[in-house]
Amino acid sequence: xxxxxxxxxxxxxxxxxxxxxxxxxxxxxxxxxxxxxxxxxxxxxxxxxxxxxxxxxxxxxxxxxxxxxxxxxxxxxxxxxxxxxxxxxxxxxxxxxxxxxxxxxxxxxxxxxxxxxxxxxxxxxxxxxxxxxxxxxxxxxxxxxxxxxxxxxxxxxxxxxxxxxxxxxxxxxxxxxxxxxxxxxxxxxxxxxxxxxxxxxxxxxxxxxxxxxxxxxxxxxxxxxxxxxxxxxxxxxxxxxxxxxxxxxxxxxxxxxxxxxxxxxxxxxxxxxxxxxxxxxxxxxxxxxxxxxxxxxxxxxxxxxxxxxxxxxxxxxxxxxxxxxxxxxxxxxxxxxxxxxxxxxxxxxxxxxxxxxxxxxxxxxxxxxxxxxxxxxxxxxxxxxxxxxxxxxxxxxxxxxxxxxxxxxxxxxxxxxxxxx
Numbered sequence: 001x002x003x004x005x006x007x008x009x010x011x012x013x014x015x016x017x018x019x020x021x022x023x024x025x026x027x028x029x030x031x032x033x034x035x036x037x038x039x040x041x042x043x044x045x046x047x048x049x050x051x052x053x054x055x056x057x058x059x060x061x062x063x064x065x066x067x068x069x070x071x072x073x074x075x076x077x078x079x080x081x082x083x084x085x086x087x088x089x090x091x092x093x094x095x096x097x098x099x100x101x102x103x104x105x106x107x108x109x110x111x112x113x114x115x116x117x118x119x120x121x122x123x124x125x126x127x128x129x130x131x132x133x134x135x136x137x138x139x140x141x142x143x144x145x146x147x148x149x150x151x152x153x154x155x156x157x158x159x160x161x162x163x164x165x166x167x168x169x170x171x172x173x174x175x176x177x178x179x180x181x182x183x184x185x186x187x188x189x190x191x192x193x194x195x196x197x198x199x200x201x202x203x204x205x206x207x208x209x210x211x212x213x214x215x216x217x218x219x220x221x222x223x224x225x226x227x228x229x230x231x232x233x234x235x236x237x238x239x240x241x242x243x244x245x246x247x248x249x250x251x252x253x254x255x256x257x258x259x260x261x262x263x264x265x266x267x268x269x270x271x272x273x274x275x276x277x278x279x280x281x282x283x284x285x286x287x288x289x290x291x292x293x294x295x296x297x298x299x300x301x302x303x304x305x306x307x308x309x310x311x312x313x314x315x316x317x318x319x320x321x322x323x324x325x326x327x328x329x330x331x332x333x334x335x336x337x338x339x340x341x342x343x344x345x346x347x348x349x350x351x352x353x354x355x356x357x358x359x360x361x362x363x364x365x366x367x368x369x370x371x372x373x374x375x376x377x378x379x380x381x382x383x384x385x386x387x388x389x390x391x392x393x394x395x396x397x398x399x400x401x402x403x404x405x406x407x408x409x410x411x412x413x414x415x416x417x418x419x420x421x
């Protein structure tokens with residue numbers, strides 16, 4: 001047995017030792033335990049075409065809780081009676097996760113959140129001068145006044161208060177820093193969310209952003225809320241927690257407005273398997289959780305989506321089928337960077353299509369308990385490839401079996417079937 005290392009846990013995952021060189025880890029300052037705040041039920045529902053019922057939200061919240069999510073943002077109760085009912089039902093479910101509500105910088109929103117029984121509230125305000133003036137039509141001072149009033153109301157209500165600054169990644173530097181400093185001094189915040197509403201920041205900029213905020217708010221906990229418009233939400237979130245942020249906002253499989261939010265699954269796997277950074281999530285729950293959210297949301301994803309894609313552990317390539325044949329039982333992470341059990345996926349399997357080769361046929365023959373000579377095996381490969389080109393699809397196993405019998409014939413020597421996993 002190979003001794004376990006931060007990059008190779010026996011049979012569970014196998015990543016790169018380059019990640020753990022002293023030079024590679026220089027400057028990384030991860031918390032001892034990174035906390036997850038799930039926003040699927042609020043920000044995730046803002047994805048166009050997604051609408052969760054109260055029953056949907058409660059079912060998803062229960063699964064999030066089972067997966068070990070630290071905080072669940074249950075929704076914005078001021079929006080409608082249905083949203084309020086959903087938040088109340090989640091609060092009443094007795095989950096281990098902390099339940100938060102989302103609120104505008106309005107005292108009525110804070111009161112409604114308190115009435116629902118949540119333990120905390122995320123209080124939003126636009127924080128870039130351009131969006132305040134162009135999208136809201138407010139004078140800048142109104143944003144400051146509203147923030148102070150609402151956060152003081154949250155403090156008075158006894159709610160843990162996360163000050164959530166919309167579009168802060170695109171805000172004018174001095175204006176934004178003055179805003180958060182004034183709210184921290186004249187209003188109230190238990191934590192500040194760094195919010196990249198439009199996904200337009202880079203991982204290299206994140207430590208600088210954290211440093212500038214720390215200069216104004218040295219003792220305020222920071223949270224990372226990033227969107228994925230340029231495909232950098234996970235990288236940016238990792239950069240934030242590696243710079244000292246204590247908590248990351250995510251959604252299941254990245255659902256959310258436009259290109260979505262930081263995907264919980266990818267973030268959690270990367271932290272543990274690439275950076276040896278700890279969190280409290282049970283990653284084996286991810287596949288079932290993702291399927292539940294997608295079913296309730298009517299949301300589809302690419303079949304090769306990281307962690308939860310339906311074909312992530314299917315092998316078509318003949319070359320990789322050879323690896324499968326030799327390694328799948330004892331050394332599965334020679335084929336995949338992490339074991340399917342780590343994310344609760346079905347077992348890895350060979351599939352048959354245009355990319356199939358001789359090793360693929362060998363696995364098929366073993367599973368059917370049939371022997372064939374080399375010429376027959378080559379004929380089988382050609383027949384499978386031809387059929388896959390005609391259908392432009394993978395072949396059902398029943399069709400592969402028919403092709404085998406057609407090519408090998410009734411004189412085939414049958415043996416005991418061999419399981420292929």
